[in-house]
Amino acid sequence: MQHLASDNYAPVHPEVMAAIVAANDGAAVSYGDDPVSARLQERATEVFGDQARIFPVLNGTGANVISLMAAAPRWGGVITSDVAHAHTDENGAPERVGGLKVLAAPSVQGRIGPDAVDRYAGDIGNVQRAQPAVLSLTQVTELGTVYSPADLKLLADTAHAIGLRVHVDGSRLANAAATLGVGLREITTDVGVDIVSLGAAKNGGMLGEAVVVLADGAAGSRGAAGAPAGLVEAVPYLRKATMQLASKTRFVSAQLLALLGEPGTPTSGTGDSAPLWLRNATHSNAMAARLRAGIEAAGLTGTVRITCPTEANVVFATLPRAAADRARAHTRFYDWAAGETADRVEVRWMCAWDTTEADVDGFVRVLADAL
Template structure:
């Protein structure tokens, strides 16, 4: 029973089927096949805007390529201190940008604090040629703590960035979970709110090494075709990546898959909330997509692991654990881990006492 990561989920059968369907005969290479040629129209339709689409194999590549479009080598990119591109991509953004500086900012719930960004932007340019050129702001949507920037928050941050001439990037590794959770349109969450470039994730939500850099702002696209090739992401057999992305966004599959992941996380967090009323368990942050951060007594965490439940200890903490659900999470496993937790907390009677059957 794996609650370690949505990266450990399999491929959605519909997406695997799309790969198989694309597997007939010869097809033009390097994105000149019919499926890849259709992608632009499909994504433009989805976002209600003319976009450019660059399929890549990983979220790291999507972020690093996107960022490299927004900054010169002597520039700086502002993001949250927990952002994947700052702390988890082994310097790929610095490498792809040719050495731009990534500047971490603080903020509650892994979201860049609006006032902090305003203050930082207020000082931009004070040191003239001695400082790196402030060039972009990047946000993770959803964040590394499974929280979400609301549309108005994205608008505010993008407005501040744009007012100083900076580009605005969104790391949407779990973009589907966000759109499903908020119920807004992809357009409202991106270009209408001021996003210039989006890293559009699909792998965590049922695809096989298929992500895309989506450019909304035509002023920011120049040269990305060459960067894409230079980074080694212009696949010769692009049709198989494109087929996945096409099927993923067709007929709402992406949101359907995300809905299941979010529903499982919601059920899991509600169960933990209930248990937290009777035990030292604590759900730490709002559960807005498919990630749950929970404080567990060591004996409970150990007990769950020994019963075969897998989840990560959160680095830098003593007793915080992260549980992640996916489109593949079995709701039965959710019920079972809650029952096991209840047992390990010695709370067998709480349902009877409170007449509450949420476990």
């Protein structure tokens, strides 16, 4: 199937599949007490820092819910953007399952600034309001934009100053790091992020993500909003209670380990020497850049209007609805929002680790014909 619909459509990367097969060698202790998961924990400290603790889970929504529940009390609120997955695309899971009020703040091209924290800071101590407890940022954002390390540091410092934890929904964290030319640590641990939902499925994995605790506190201590500080203590229980603990965790751990690299291997690099997460993300980003450049070179931008910066592996644009439908007959993709007028629509074209140059160039031709 030729598509630009979602990086979730992509097959499992061969190196990830090989790691799953290798993990299928005989019996192993269940629920994460296995040698593969032990190596994954060792690798997590190399990638994210000595304090990092990684907990494999089954999917991204589960990773987000566990992270937010660990970081907030039952009466807490989660500050996030008005386009954040946790707010718009998880069927209210943080609220239904986690019991946490989502506090949405206006975004600009998917990003929010310190004013999002200030917007709700005055609610702290007001028994009438959900207590702000966590700032949740999506990296890459839902509109394909990327927070810089400086942006993240400012947001984390602002949140921490009033006692909030900082969570990153990193379903495409690899793409952000590839865009910025940094490692995963530089946009998480080093800028003050406390807990991360680490994506794998969108970057060549089969099934599974991870919760990564980066900064913890003394067990039982409390932040300004009353949030438990012991994240490492809380996550294992929440993972089980939310049905995210796989009995055969080794097969999820094997995928994450294939992407991050075995202990002792480089955590960055270029070309074939780079870890798989970086190779896959660099490629998918490059395909999105090629798609945008192809649209511009073909002279289509008079009718196809790019609506967001192309900073990762996705292009957003508006075009005539009829043309979008004609193009979709050849290449699957999704409508995103209404266009500038009733006869136009905003669409999302997303590239993946397996998107080829021929796929991109062929779609530009399809698009030109459709227009």
